[in-house]
Amino acid sequence: MYDFEYVKPSALEEAVRILSEDDAAKAIAGGMTFIPVLKQRFSQPSVVVDLSGLGLSYIRREDDTLVIGAMTPHGVVAASPIVQQAIPALAYLAGHIGDRQVRYRGTISGSLANNDPSACYPSAVLALDAIIKTDRREIAADDYFQGMFTTALEPGELITEIRLPVAECAAYVKFPNPASRYATVGVFVAKTAAGVRVAVTGAGQDGVFRHRAFEEALDKSFSSSSLDGIETPVDMMNSDIHSGAAYRAHLVGVIARRAVDIASA
Incomplete structure (x- = not known):
């Protein structure tokens, strides 16, 4: 993997803000596709935004x-x-x-x-x-x-x-x-x-x-x-x-x- 910053926002608005402010930022949900892509260096995000803290599981x-x-x-x-x-x-x-x-x-x-x-x-x-x-x-x-x-x-x-x-x-x-x-x-x-x-x-x-x-x-x-x-x-x-x-x-x-x-x- 390439180096990247990892953040786990607790509010949807914060996640949207981070993604909108940085074109190289990427969101991660379960990671079943994205993690292999990172491991194979097919993606080089500046920031990985973890969506698991947004309360969207219901x-x-x-x-x-x-x-x-x-x-x-x-x-x-x-x-x-x-x-x-x-x-x-x-x-x-x-x-x-x-x-x-x-x-x-x-x-x-x-x-x-x-x-x-x-x-x-x-x-x-x-x-x-x-x-x-x-x-x-x-x-x-x-x-x-x-x-x-x-x-x-x-x-x-x-x-x-x-x-x-x-x-x-x-x-x-x-x-x-x-x-x-x-x-x-x-x-x-x-x-x-x-x-x-x-x-x-x-x-x-x-x-x-x-x-x-x-x-x-x-x-x-x-x-x-x-x-x-x-x-x-x-x-x-x-x-x-x-x-x-x-x-x-x-x-x-x-x-x-x-x-x-x-x-x-």
Whole structure:
């Protein structure tokens, strides 16, 4: 690592001030991505701002909305009776991120801010049409994700909480990489009063994306058989050492059908 100053503010305003005053300052949530980046010297921050003292770890339900604080660890989301009752699919998703050590250090905001193309949370946030609340504004999920490792967050802008509508039914299924447990392909299906949304992670060249063709078919009939004959374009898919684009395109359909069957049940 390069030398840097470490600070742990106790107020959101202080954290925002430090980040806004120094372009080389970086925020750290759970550190599951940022610490390896530091160790490999891919980043040289002047100041590392630890967000764990801001009191942003909480879960509550407000009518038909599930509210999760930005610094809430995956393991806490997975074990929460509130989440399990409101959106069981989200609790399942959180409980299958990485291993136990990762789940009790990694946070929902860290995952969303990093927007790794194989991360699980972006698919849930996009499929549930969630709102990402920051210290400055509220951002709709459709506007938030802007490509691989790219979001609508401005420099120094911090996520404070995520507001997720409670779905009529939902399910998340992923085909995990056996080593990292990142999603080779993950599909989150959510049915709400506004319709069906299907979000795919791990497969797309530009990161998480909505599968519009699946959504249109499921809006007409919420059954896995409705997806028969609908192909995912291969040229949209990522290809790497773990699987090729054609395999991922095929797997998107397989995983989506499983997710619909689980949600239907």
